[in-house]
Amino acid sequence: MYKELNTTLRTIMTPGPVEAEPRVLRAMCTPILGQFDPEFTDIMNETMDMLRQVFRNSNQWTFPVDGTSRAGIEAVLCSIIEPEDKVLVPIYGRFGHLMVEIAERYEADVVTLETEWGNVFDPETVIREIKKVRPKIVAIVHGETSTGCMQPLKEIGEVCRELDILFVVDAVATVGGTEVKVDEWKIDAAIGGTQKCLSVPSGMAPITFNDRVEALLRERKRVERGLADPSTYQIKQLRMIRNNYFDLSQLMDYWGPTRLNHHTEATSMLYALREGLRIVLEEGLEARFARHKMHEAALIQGIQAMGLKLYGDPKCKLPVVTAITIPEGIDGEAVRSTLLRDFEIEIASSFGPLKGKIWRVGTMGYSCRKKNVLHFLGAMEAVLIRCHAKIPAGMAVQAALDVYSKAESI
Amino acid sequence: MYKELNTTLRTIMTPGPVEAEPRVLRAMCTPILGQFDPEFTDIMNETMDMLRQVFRNSNQWTFPVDGTSRAGIEAVLCSIIEPEDKVLVPIYGRFGHLMVEIAERYEADVVTLETEWGNVFDPETVIREIKKVRPKIVAIVHGETSTGCMQPLKEIGEVCRELDILFVVDAVATVGGTEVKVDEWKIDAAIGGTQKCLSVPSGMAPITFNDRVEALLRERKRVERGLADPSTYQIKQLRMIRNNYFDLSQLMDYWGPTRLNHHTEATSMLYALREGLRIVLEEGLEARFARHKMHEAALIQGIQAMGLKLYGDPKCKLPVVTAITIPEGIDGEAVRSTLLRDFEIEIASSFGPLKGKIWRVGTMGYSCRKKNVLHFLGAMEAVLIRCHAKIPAGMAVQAALDVYSKAESI
Incomplete structure (x- = not known):
């Protein structure tokens, strides 16, 4: 029989997972509530509201995906990418490659731009490439933990909006630690991390996306079998998202007023995230x-x-x-x-x-x-x-x- | 500012999430360890070992997926289904439909068999259909929480093994509460739930699969960009798994001795699962x-x-x-x-x-x-x-x- 857990109290100075806030750890001890318990849905709404403040935006759709950070990245990418879609990924470290990796698995036509690790892109270089490639999506990392570099985003966001391109940003390493202005920088979808500057354990990925992304998701929506009315069930939704767990159109129905059953929300992790966000906003x-x-x-x-x-x-x-x-x-x-x-x-x-x-x-x-x-x-x-x-x-x-x-x- | 978390102490008599064991809640307060800290990899190995005992098997590949239960189901199905693969799903409640739903998103050729909710299948009925359809995969729910019924599996498993069909079982509702004999029933891959009979919060999905599944995964394997040696990087892996987060071939490298970076393991949830399994095995x-x-x-x-x-x-x-x-x-x-x-x-x-x-x-x-x-x-x-x-x-x-x-x- 294995012994009771008794770990060394490390000083964690990595780019994540970092030490969790003691108040966050204690919040996880809170007893379980059912996922449709009104007390729990209040907690969901409060967490969404605090996430909006941290992401500096007003997007209705701002909630955590139940998985680690890359689950959030995959949820966003798989929900918006359709086969053959042109996706431009400027790469300046490992996590740019991850975005390519994910996009390729959903059959995107990926175009990359690379610069030496330890640098970022002059926004003009990216903008020139955007104008040449005319992608549907530009996906870029805000803070590359693999190299310790941070990419300026504002100018790129403006050009994307002008050209009606979706601008997706991996802000896993930056949210809660340095400025991430989703609205002002014209980011259409952003993904944050819990186990880094929010000091919440790994296991949830806060995301946010605006009405431009929502419009696309609604076109691709398919209600889940077993929940849909059989008489009107759409068998053929050719553009359906090639993923059930990460289907953001279903997650909207779960986190929105419809409260349609999807997964069973990760209760204790949500308690942790809520407490972590409270601490961020108190500071x-x-x-x-x-x-x-x-x-x-x-x-x-x-x-x-x-x-x-x-x-x-x-x-x-x-x-x-x-x-x-x-x-x-x-x-x-x-x-x-x-x-x-x-x-x-x-x-x-x-x-x-x-x-x-x-x-x-x-x-x-x-x-x-x-x-x-x-x-x-x-x-x-x-x-x-x-x-x-x-x-x-x-x-x-x-x-x-x-x-x-x-x-x-x- | 939102107030400190202060929830009502509910008596939870639903089919999940149920009340978590107090010891499990306390285990989650344990401070964070880095994911490659030797103390943490020991915890990973101990958890795998205890999961094997609970699943009654000897599969090396027995570990949690970082997501809620359906994340485990999707990880198994997306990793083994290739487009046009014939998948037989006998449905006797909502969660049979979920398996169809997931399989369809990965372009399986799904054949269903349905019986009225409140019943299960006579194994002979399923076996007849298996012999007629000759699918690559049979996927079935062990305990249907939507109806309160449990499907006998042993005879079906035997026929699947005989005909070299992969037998996938959703044991989310049953593992830890009633017998689930993965080896004896010839189950090739099973998915358990944490927030039900294990009394651990939702947010992890223990899975197990055998060498028959492993062999298929190895054929489909692609090492992640950004980790692979660029000179030998396989750009073309036509059979690659159409999902990065749930790619079990990558998760094997993460949970196995290679310890190749994939996601950042959900530290506190793993502490919780380890403690929950300790309690199960102590009892x-x-x-x-x-x-x-x-x-x-x-x-x-x-x-x-x-x-x-x-x-x-x-x-x-x-x-x-x-x-x-x-x-x-x-x-x-x-x-x-x-x-x-x-x-x-x-x-x-x-x-x-x-x-x-x-x-x-x-x-x-x-x-x-x-x-x-x-x-x-x-x-x-x-x-x-x-x-x-x-x-x-x-x-x-x-x-x-x-x-x-x-x-x-x-």
Whole structure:
């Protein structure tokens, strides 16, 4: 028989999953309510309302999909892509490839634009490609955790709207940690993540989409067998969404006033998301973004003070993920496992072309706090000295403390 | 600002979601671990091992899909169905229709067999159809919560194996509450539910599949872009699974020793499932099934003592869901809302042809206990008397108590 769960209390400085807010963890202990219990449908509505505030939009259709972040991305893409649809995906890291991967599985005609990992696109480059390709959909990542870069979106969104193209944004890494303005940037559908800057466990994917997307979904709608009136049941809906679980037209009937049975909402995860959103809104979005920027500054000063180099173009740095170039002669994985074993700190490695070349340090949500930044800097210095790296001792934590002193004196 | 979560403590007697085990709720408060933290991968492995015991099989591939129960059904079906594949679905309630619905979305050539709701199939009828249709896949529901009926599977499984047909079983309602023998019944893939007899919140779908399914998945496999080595990347995998999130060939690499990044495992839900499985195995499967039978007997005696009639053929009754015919002249929905408002008890209505005709009472997992059965019977009697139903007063609880006295004296 396996023992009672008794885990080590890690300091999680990865780009997710990060430490969950203690209040969020406690909210999950709340006893179960039935999914159509009026108390529960109130909780659903409140969560939708708070999500709208976090996404900065007024879209009726703003709710979580019951699955991890990529479930939200797939729900959006599969619900709007029809075979042969032209989809343009500008790629600047791993998660751009994921969008291509998903779009291809729904038989899209995918056109990609690539730039070196560690950079983003000049919006003009993307706009030129949009005008050339004239896709039905442009899908792009806002914050690439694989590289620590963030793509400006506003100009691209404006051109998409002008040309009547649907603009889909993966904001999994950014929502709740840095500005994501769905309405202002003319984003038609966005996907957020729970286990990153919202500090809610993984397992739900908040999404939002506007009436332009809704119109398309209504054209493709098919009511589920077993719920539909048999006499009027549409057997032939040739454009039907090639997925049941992620069919957003059905999810609208579940989250909207119709309350048509679809899945059984993930009760405890919804409690968690509701509490996470309450915490975000209590702190206030502006204050929260400023907090993330402050800890990022302290982290960067500390890293540079110990002589490490940041990876990627600083002009497009994602404020919540800091990529560090692994110094010549240092085994990045050995450093990571020593950090975990001796200091109980988790940081991340990377994928694809950056595998073995960078470490990635997240400062997201509840993990983004002074204690964590200082503990990480002290530990990293100690581990590097232990590995005989030639770095100045004692500087990193001091540099970070300087940033904090200045911030606290304002 | 929305208030702190403060829900009513319901008595949940529906066919799910049911009350979660208090230990399960507490397990969800456990702090987050990173998904590749060795402590976490141990938790993944332990959960797989316990799931194998609950499914009574030895399949390596036994793990939860991160989504609600139907996510598990869709993961299995989309991973094995290719366009034009012949899929036979015998339907005896709503969730048979769901399997058709999902199979159609993946362009299967679906053949159905239907029987009236409230019955199941004589295995011989299904076997005759199998021999006539010769499908690639037979997909069937084990316990239909929509009608309260349970389909015998063993004979069907044997014929499927003989004819090299894949046998897929939706055991969402039955696993952990009544016998589900995956190996012995020659089930190739089964899907369980968390929010029913396992008394874990909704949001995960345990699945299991054997090497026959694995062989098919390996033929269809495509490694995800962004993870694959670009020089050997298979652009053309014509048989690839038309879904990324539910692609079981990728989930095998995530849950298996390869530990290839796919989604970010739903940490807290996995903690919950692990604890739920620990509780099931501590009680012991046989003892647990006997407990469910005992409370079912008490419930039935109570219901009949107040003059209500059970719905459906008693020979195929699902032990964990009891369907009651709504008496002539009684408004079933008014009774349900009075039960909820005054007694804080939730029971269920039904769907399709049974809408307005039956109530469904679940006795599942942690909700399946003496206090709940007695509270429900007393409350139901009171509400019916309040609605001027002509029923004998005071008999129901006594009849149930008689069952309990007898059981306790053994």
